[in-house]
Amino acid sequence: MDKKAFRYALVQTMPVMIGYLFVGAAFGLLLADAGYGLPWAAGMALIVYGGSLQFALLPMITAHTNLLTVAVMSLSISSRQMFYGLSLIERFKKMGKKALYMIYSLCDETYSVLITDVPEGIDRQKFDFYVAALDMCYWVSGCSLGNLFGALIPFDTTGIDFAMIALFVVICTEQWIGSKNHLPAITGMVCGVVSLILFGADSFILPALASSMLVLMLVKNKVEVSENE
């Protein structure tokens, strides 16, 4: 165990911990209300391991939706993740057997921490692995604890899931400060908002990501030139 990398991973994933514990607890509690106990909560957290996906599965399970529909829904909800690996191919390749686990556990939050830089002296591969494993621990713990004790949380947790949005906003801000060229960030913002207006909240994410990728390709020369200045 590389203590330095672990400690840094712990600090960097702190916001994920807060978010996952409470959002996971909310899921665990809903599952308990539907009549499913701890093994189901922990099992679903471990096997499905996807926040929005798990919440979407709940009503489908209750309604006994057929598996084909489950598959189509799962694919469409998770589709944004197809864009994450592109930036991590080389890094995961070097990780050998762990690569499969890294891919398996590549959720929004883990991705967002993995694409941030680490200071010198921190072992990147170890850090990446700790981040993925810690995030999964938080999520499984949150879902399990919520399933067991969710009804006992003594204060109103409405809005605590904002921690994850805040994490994403912080990472955006960091990337903005750290890069000379703001075209990629602006591209994402504009394509995101335009797609949201055109396609609506339920189906905008794929068009948003696909059009961002296309625009990024079109402005390739501009982006690369200004980065080398």
Place this chain on the structure above:
Amino acid sequence: MSNNMYVIAVMLTACACNFFTRVFPFLLFSKSDKLPGFIQYLGKYLPPCVMAVLVVYCIKGINFASLAGFMPMLISVVAVVLLHLWKRNNIISIAGGTVLYMILVQVVFAR
């Protein structure tokens, strides 16, 4: 099929689909020794772009029908950015923004 078997089948289906989306780019490019130039380029510049889209994804639920529908989110996101530009400390920005958001939705803009 018993209910337990059905739920397990649902979990495995969701797991397979979820994993497929995560492994997809690796399947496409795992064979090549050297990544094509445009993939290297995208790999480098896609993250800020994806993060911006993810933020839009997170706030997509806001509605402009009432102040409570968008003000808490708007104020808190701006607060996180400002806090971060000021202190540049992840924990302060995230904890500050989250507490502010909770107060806004629970007290200030409570229905």
